[in-house]
Amino acid sequence: MGRVAIVGVGLSKFGRSTDMNIKELAFVAVKAALNEAGLTARDVEFLSVGSFGLWQSEALPAVVISEYCGFENAGTVRVEAACASGSAAVYTAANAVASGQAKVAVALGVERMSESPQEVVVEMLGRSGNFFWEFENYGLTFPGYYALYATDYFSKYGASEEDLAEVAVKNHYYGSLNPYAQFQKRITKEDVLKSKYVAWPLKLLDCSPITDGAAAVVIAAEEVAKSLTDSPVWIKSMGVAAGSSNLSRRKDFTRLEASLKAAKMAYKAAGIEYEKAAKYLDVALVHDCFTIAEIMAYEDLGFARRGEGFILAKEQQTYVGGLIPVNLDGGLKAKGHPIGATGVAMAVEVVKQLQRRAEPGRQADIRNGTALTHNVGGTGHYAYVFVYSSS
Amino acid sequence: MSAANKNRALQLSEDLKKLSQQAINKSGLPIVNDEKTRDPILIDQNTLLVSYLLPVKKIMPFFEGLMRGEVLATRCRRCGAKYFPPQSDCSACYESEMEWFKVSDEGVLLTYTQINVKPASFSNCEDYVVGIAEFQEGVKVVARVLTNDLKSLRVGMRVKLAVIKEAQSGNLVYVFQPLQR
Numbered sequence: 001m002g003r004v005a006i007v008g009v010g011l012s013k014f015g016r017s018t019d020m021n022i023k024e025l026a027f028v029a030v031k032a033a034l035n036e037a038g039l040t041a042r043d044v045e046f047l048s049v050g051s052f053g054l055w056q057s058e059a060l061p062a063v064v065i066s067e068y069c070g071f072e073n074a075g076t077v078r079v080e081a082a083c084a085s086g087s088a089a090v091y092t093a094a095n096a097v098a099s100g101q102a103k104v105a106v107a108l109g110v111e112r113m114s115e116s117p118q119e120v121v122v123e124m125l126g127r128s129g130n131f132f133w134e135f136e137n138y139g140l141t142f143p144g145y146y147a148l149y150a151t152d153y154f155s156k157y158g159a160s161e162e163d164l165a166e167v168a169v170k171n172h173y174y175g176s177l178n179p180y181a182q183f184q185k186r187i188t189k190e191d192v193l194k195s196k197y198v199a200w201p202l203k204l205l206d207c208s209p210i211t212d213g214a215a216a217v218v219i220a221a222e223e224v225a226k227s228l229t230d231s232p233v234w235i236k237s238m239g240v241a242a243g244s245s246n247l248s249r250r251k252d253f254t255r256l257e258a259s260l261k262a263a264k265m266a267y268k269a270a271g272i273e274y275e276k277a278a279k280y281l282d283v284a285l286v287h288d289c290f291t292i293a294e295i296m297a298y299e300d301l302g303f304a305r306r307g308e309g310f311i312l313a314k315e316q317q318t319y320v321g322g323l324i325p326v327n328l329d330g331g332l333k334a335k336g337h338p339i340g341a342t343g344v345a346m347a348v349e350v351v352k353q354l355q356r357r358a359e360p361g362r363q364a365d366i367r368n369g370t371a372l373t374h375n376v377g378g379t380g381h382y383a384y385v386f387v388y389s390s391s
Numbered sequence: 392m393s394a395a396n397k398n399r400a401l402q403l404s405e406d407l408k409k410l411s412q413q414a415i416n417k418s419g420l421p422i423v424n425d426e427k428t429r430d431p432i433l434i435d436q437n438t439l440l441v442s443y444l445l446p447v448k449k450i451m452p453f454f455e456g457l458m459r460g461e462v463l464a465t466r467c468r469r470c471g472a473k474y475f476p477p478q479s480d481c482s483a484c485y486e487s488e489m490e491w492f493k494v495s496d497e498g499v500l501l502t503y504t505q506i507n508v509k510p511a512s513f514s515n516c517e518d519y520v521v522g523i524a525e526f527q528e529g530v531k532v533v534a535r536v537l538t539n540d541l542k543s544l545r546v547g548m549r550v551k552l553a554v555i556k557e558a559q560s561g562n563l564v565y566v567f568q569p570l571q572r
Contacts, residue, residue: 018430057435117403123510132445133476134533137564138521139506139513147504148523155502155546200505200541246476248523248531253502 004097005225005232006388008037008218009348014336015182016114017212022058023068026110029216030069033106037218038228041070044218045102049078050089050109051340054124055116065108074106082128082377083289085109086215086343087384093219094235103221109344110214121210129379130245143199143207145247145379146290150201152253153292157307161201164291165192166313168205171288171327173319175334177362182211182336206291211336215344217351231390233351236370239266239385247379254307256380259287259300263374263385267302270370270387277302277372278324281387283353283364285346287376288331297374298326301385320364328353328362343384346373354390366390399511404438411436449479452491457563460554464530465489475530494532498524500550500567501531505541524550524567536567544569 010032012025020028026049034040047069049062058064062078081088086109093107113121126141134140153159169189175181187205195204225232241261244250250257264274272280286301288294298309303324312318318326329335329349332342350371352358364371369390376383411421411434421434447454453476456463465474467481468488475494480487503522506513513519520536522544532552538544550567557564 016427018425018428018432117400117511119509119511119514120400120403122508123400123512126510130476135510137562138533138535139510139516139519140521140533141506141508141510143508144504144506144521148502148521151504151546152502197505197507199507202504246533248475248533253523 002098002100003222003234004094004219005234006217006347006351007220007225007228007232008033009351010216011180011345011348012214013180014211014213014338022056022061022110022112023064025214026065026108027068029214030106030108033216033218039104039218042073043104044071044074044106046093046096046105047071047074047076048089048092048107049076050085050343051078051111052080052082052085055121056112057115061110081382083339084343084375084377084382084384085340087375089344090217090347091238091240091384097219097221103224105219106216107219107344108216109341111338111340112212113210113338114212118210129247133246141199143202143290146292147199147202148247149253149296150292156254159310161193163310163314164206165189167288167291167294168192168333170319171331171333174328174362175330177359178330178335181330181334182209183334202290208289208332208337211338213336213338213341215341215348217344217347231355233354234389236387236389237266237269239263241383243380245381255296255300256376256383258380258383259297259374259376262383263301266385266387274302280368281324281370281372282366282368283325283328284372285349286326286374288327288333289337301374325364328358328364343375346375350388354388399514407434410434450477453477457554462494462552462554462565463491464494466492473529475532494526494528494530494552496552497549498526498552500524500546500548502546503536503544522567534565534567536569538569
């Protein structure tokens, strides 16, 4: 398998979009990414599209997008890994290039969640827990699933709603510095604690929003990447794992086993020691669909010991200058969470960080030239952990 | 426990139909201006309604158990792996000979939440509590917790696993009843 690199990235503004349909939205991200790469649509030999899609009118988004973007020489596929569909798209495109099947591939993530009413979107998300045994009779929602984690975590480790609020405050702070973010307003701990319960003990400001958005990365084989740019960002390793469909079949509710497995797989291939992972990484993008999810990620990724993730947040160790800066783009929490676009947007942000071109105030110190993305699908159903490197 | 009242998704769809008919009457097209951005939005003239059909033949003993007021799980006859939700094939050893056993009446509440923002199918319900409990047979179960008093609940308390009829539909479902100890 050959080395592969990202040679161009593009993003649409995240938020509620009423001015572009799905192909127009995708075009914004693809155009920016191809421009950066110095390539044209005809150079693209494969397109993978991450889109969950239940809420949007177009049933085959990969096809309409491929045509609209003029990818005449590319085969395509839509991939689904719930909220990690974007990372599944990166995985698929990277493997197409690494295997030699394509020299240049595009991974695109796109979602138009605002095409359906909010309550229907809440239902479509809730149904993807485990349909019959969790949703049909009991009406669990996505915030509800993560609230079940929060209750157990609080009970085992003595953390509180106030500790979770630290994560929301940080991610909104960095969102305020990111022109692509859905929320660009700073919030205080009091704002979080005063916000209404969505699924006790999680409140509105503990939750990522419903978002429209698109993100694209151009992935190229080593010799193509080197001919295009002096600063490619290499995909050093990819860890992928799955968890049980039923939440009730997990060992406990304070961790995501799939995250742990995917992290260990990615770390091993990249030569990173699990217990000291934070020392190897300059910056991390972790899956903060809810504040509790970011806390669990600190532990599952080896940044903090079991039960001490919330202390990392409390001590503000995940801001720039701390032990390990996390979600400097505002995370899913403030940047927004257009389900299938999120994983690709993480790849976009990692490239910006490693190339030192994030906006002022949200750029990490790049010392090792190594960064991580962690993207979870569902309630821990899918986990994708990738390590990226500038050398 | 889904509400027997008018389906909320259908209601939302009918509201949109009305809106688009008004637009058609005015301009000849089902295009309206978005309330916030004023951008023109075309409203789909068709409505997609789906009720899925699920085969349950292989786990029918579970539903027959509910009719007797019992919650049943399965155990693999070859390797002993236990399954709740019940399944007819063993994921561990690939044996398909399973035996059914009753989950005990009392378990321990491991975690819980109250759903405040509800999905369309549950939008007519009061806020409801859902939890996960563990039983001595080694299985964990997700179910509704019959209380609206969150303060009365705590992780580690005992709950009774009971089969009840839903108030509105009469559908048999299993729930947790908190036990005062």
